[in-house]
Amino acid sequence: MRHNVGGRKFRRTTSHRKALLKNLAISLILNERIETTLAKAKELRRVVERMITLGKRGDLASRRRAFAVLRHEPSVAKLFSTFADRYKARNGGYTRIIKFRKRMGDGADLSFIELVDRVIKEKKKKKKPGAKEEKKA
Numbered sequence: 800m801r802h803n804v805g806g807r808k809f810r811r812t813t814s815h816r817k818a819l820l821k822n823l824a825i826s827l828i829l830n831e832r833i834e835t836t837l838a839k840a841k842e843l844r845r846v847v848e849r850m851i852t853l854g855k856r857g858d859l860a861s862r863r864r865a866f867a868v869l870r871h872e873p874s875v876a877k878l879f880s881t882f883a884d885r886y887k888a889r890n891g892g893y894t895r896i897i898k899f900r901k902r903m904g905d906g907a908d909l910s911f912i913e914l915v916d917r918v919i920k921e922k923k924k925k926k927k928p929g930a931k932e933e934k935k936a
Contacts, residue, residue, distance in 0.1 A: 825871045831917040832914070837898060840896045848892075894912055894913065
């Protein structure tokens with residue numbers, strides 16, 4: 800029986816699994832939305848929510864614990880500045896998983912994992928060359 804045994808192994812060694820989750824966490828913190836498999840997204844949610852909670856605490860010990868996991872100074876700085884202010888009134892539940900599609904190669908379930916309350920940047924549409932502009936009357 801697997802009592803109190805949490806987490807997925809992904810058929811990887813321990814060091815490979817830790818590196819995978821660290822890199823996914825850094826990407827999610829910097830980009831605020833990434834596409835990955837559903838199983839990886841569910842496992843990544845555990846890591847990222849703990850990091851954001853450390854960022855909300857804001858003390859030196861929490862910063863050192865976050866850096867010990869991520870080993871990436873720009874993402875740790877973003878945790879303790881941007882995310883700490885954004886999520887100070889929220890008690891957990893900082894991420895959202897959206898099921899997306901099946902991958903063509905192996906049929907794996909793909910999903911988006913994104914941060915809740917993220918700022919969405921609007922892209923400017925490029926005008927086609929030679930297109931006529933409409934006149935306002």
